[in-house]
Amino acid sequence: MYGLLVSIEMASLLILALLGWMAGNLAYKLAHAPSGDRLRRQGRRLIVWTVATTLAAAAATGSVVAMAVAFDRLFWLGRVLLQAPLAAVPLLFVWLVSVPKLRRMLRDPGLQDAAAPIAPAFRRAAAEPGLATAYRASALGALTAFYYVLNAPVPFDLAEATIPLLVYAAAMAAIWFGHYLRGERAGRAAHAPGAFPRPPLWKRGLRGLAIAAAVVAAAAVPLTIGASTSPLPDRIDMTAGPMDDGKGNVAAAHDHGSGHAAHLAATADAAPAPVSVADLTGPDSEPDRRFTLTAQKKTVRLASGQTIEAWTYDGQIPGPELRVKEGEVVEVTLVNKDIDAGSTIHWHGLDVPNAEDGVAGVTQNAVMPGERHTYRFKAEQVGTFWYHTHQDSLEGVSKGLFGSLVVEPAHPDPDRAREKDITVMTHLWDDAGIAIGASDGVDRVRIAPGTPVRLRLINTDNWIRQTYRLVGSDFQVAAIDGTDLNEPGDLAGGTKLVLTTGGRYDVTFVMPDRPVFLGIGFAAGSRLGILMSPDGSGDIPDAPSGGSEFDPLHYGKPAKTPFGPDSAFDREFTMVLDNKLGFYDGKFEMLYTLNGEVFPNTPAFMVREGDLVKTTIVNRGMVDHPMHLHGHHVLVLSRNGEPADGSPWWSDTLDVLPGDTYEIAFRADNPGVWMDHCHNLTHAVVGMTMHLMYEGVTTPYEAGRSTGNHPE
Missing domain, CATH: 1.20.58 (Methane Monooxygenase Hydroxylase; Chain G, domain 1)
Known part of the structure; x- marks a missing residue:
């Protein structure tokens, strides 16, 4: 509306x-x-x-x-x-x-x-x-x-x-x-x-030209000022911008020497000891799993025969799926073979220690050609996640620097152990259209009747709210953004699943004795998806006309949560999403703003470890924004004043549509300097980025032209 x-x-x-x-x-x-x-x-x-x-x-x-x-x-x-x-x-x-x-x-x-x-x-x-x-x-x-x-x-x-x-x-x-x-x-x-x-026509023409010249001259003044003052600094310290402490105080930008923590010292009863992002690392014990991923350019071929000049991990699209067990210590070494822009690995949705977050200019320097960087973390969350570069991420992710990350339960129940587990990563390739992995047609999969099936839907596209429809069987949405839902109910076949950029759904069902089709962008005559059947053959079932759209707000059954809407919050923030015309880094753009500003002028949200934090997100702009907070999962309390009364809904990539108001909450239990940005990377690259910062945390890394670090 x-x-x-x-x-x-x-x-x-x-x-x-x-x-x-x-x-x-x-x-x-x-x-x-x-x-x-x-x-x-x-x-x-x-x-x-x-x-x-x-x-x-x-x-x-x-x-x-x-x-x-x-x-x-x-x-x-x-x-x-x-x-x-x-x-x-x-x-x-x-x-x-x-x-x-x-x-x-x-x-x-x-x-x-x-x-x-x-x-x-x-x-x-x-x-x-x-x-x-x-x-x-x-x-x-x-x-x-x-x-x-x-x-x-x-x-x-x-x-x-x-x-x-x-x-x-x-x-x-x-x-x-x-x-x-x-x-x-x-x-x-x-x-x-x-x-x-x-007056004669020539006189009126001259008068019109004079008025037009005056208007142009008057407009040229703010335009010239805007163009000349908008270029980003050559070096940007992520801890030196304006700050909102969630208690009604907003501090202006300041020098790195003072730090955000200094602004809070007057109100803090005992400021935490300073710590560097570089010291907030994963465990130093012997890893249970080791992987090496090589970032490299590669000409890859889709199933249809179309070729793509891609940036890849290990020469394939998507990159290799990393499957690990809950509780395992994981070590991943990134080697950059020939990606001139540099590369990193960000673990999207996995709440790793801050030094392992993979954001160039915030938690590390970009890995340039010939260099390597090692990440180490303990896989403590079960679920569906993905990894991608966070160096020039708009271009890097678009060209293929991404892959799936699955954390399996350490002790799965018998039904979970029998599951047919299929990862469905959708991506829009320039000049080649949408594909599931490297498949741009219909994949056929043989699944015996009675087999539990889990489809891990991951939307890696930029600014596409992807629609999925499963027809031929009722199903459940078992998990959102890597977190299981409590007692998910049956959804009718054909129900639309609209997944925002960066988001994930786990879809489960028991294989019937007839074909079941997962369609992507499903419409009449759709030829992109996965056809599952007992013998690997059969026709694509017809999709029902219309069909409702899945809404997590009231889905599943309530369960106990560590906090809720009636909790006493230590900090409360408001995040207003909007748009405006203006200059960014010397170019005239449609800008997408956070509290009226674009990076690096967006105010950071400052918290202290242990704080219970509530944020109200208001989208008064004209387009959707999938807001992604690194290092944390947020509990959705309400949407547009309507309480979330189904299963607890935990999210790390929240789809905020025009006119939406979300109330969310989280525990500040992962110290660091964390990006909080729109995962429509087209928006992030023109400044729709801010940070969640913990008191006392500093970073030795900087972004900007002279540093080689460009996180978006």
Whole structure:
């Protein structure tokens, strides 16, 4: 609903700007009418245009009213204070001042003689500044309101919001003054009793060019400043930006020497001892499992025969699946053969020690060609995870630097031990389309009836909410983001599973004596998926028309959790997701913001080890954002004010749609400097990144051009 209301608001404002300007042009021409009859006809047309303009203003204002009724004030406060008045007030002036003047003029007996010349008094009345200026005010007010839609001051700040209003006021003052001078000319006796001619075309053209040049010159000032001040520093210390302590205090950016912890020292009863990220390592005991992954360029072939110039781990797509047992100490050595941009390995969803997190410029330096880096951690969570590079991650993940990571139970129950376990990693390859691993068609798998089946769905795409549909059998969603659900219920075959970027679902069912098909992007005639059948053959079952969409909020049965919505929280944060136009690193972009800022100006959330933390995430933008907090799993408390009352829903990659408000909570039990970013990597690369920071934790690593570290 929110997306619809924003679309109505934006469309209405653009229509209002167009109609208001056209109505203003018609009002402008009234004084130049060659006869009383023509003036009356133009005046009646102007009233019709006024009605149309009013309808557009009503639609824009009505969308704001609807938001105020249905959504939290973060969604509509700026709109009520800025956009709605800019759309409505000029039209009120039109109806209360301009239209009555126009009607009185049209009814005046002196204007009824069509053959008589128009008296100077009528021309002056038609050229009165208040008549045409009010329509211009409506058009420019709509454009200013549209600017606020694209560049909302978030959090709302009246000082920041005032600048566009001052520009609007200055423009209207200039327009009013121009109409005033014109009205004086129209009323002079020198023009009586003949017509009041418009200036010649060449003069109007020159005037238009002068106005356009003035507008361009005025716009060039902020654009030049924005372009020149937006390049990122050559070196960025991740601990030196602004900070929010979750207790109502926000500190500005500061030097690395003071550190975030210093800002909290005044309020902390006993500041923790300083520790470096580099010291927050995994166990130093002998590993139970050792792997070596080589990052290298490779031409790979999909099942259809299409070839891809990929960046790979070990020359394959996806990279090798790493399967380990719960409790095992795992050692993975990354060797970079020839990835010039560098590489790392981030363990997406696995809560490893901070030094093992694999983020260039935060927890390590990028591994450049000819170099190697060793990760070591204990696999303490059972579930479905994945790994990928976090150096130039938008390009690296897109080109293939990813693979699956599965942690199996140390002591599985008998049914789990019998499972047919299938990993389903979907990815969109440039110029080759979507594939499951290296398969871009239908894979056929033989599974005996009665066999428990587990499908591990992993969406590695960038900015694609991938849809999966299992047809031919009822099924359960057994786990989300690597965490089992409590008593998951049966879902009807054909139920849509929409999985956000970076997210994972474990889907389970018992194989029937007929074919079962997992379709990707499932639609009529879909030819991408996995066909499971007792003999490995058979036809793809028909998908039911329509079909509901899986919603975790009420799915499964409640179970005890270590904290909940009624807990006493040590820190409470608000994270507002939005978008705006602006410069980032010297380029004009559509920016995606966190609390009104983009990296490195996004405020870090500061916590202390042991804190119970609550975060309210509000998406007042126009697109979805899969928010991924490294090193922690969060418990979803509510969505849009509706409590999560099914199975406890733990997530590490939360799909926040436009208009959504999530309340989540987590225990700060993994010290470090942790990225918290949108996993639509297209958004992260233009600054939709912030950090969760623990008091006392520092990092020796830096990002930026001169460091070679580029985490996004």
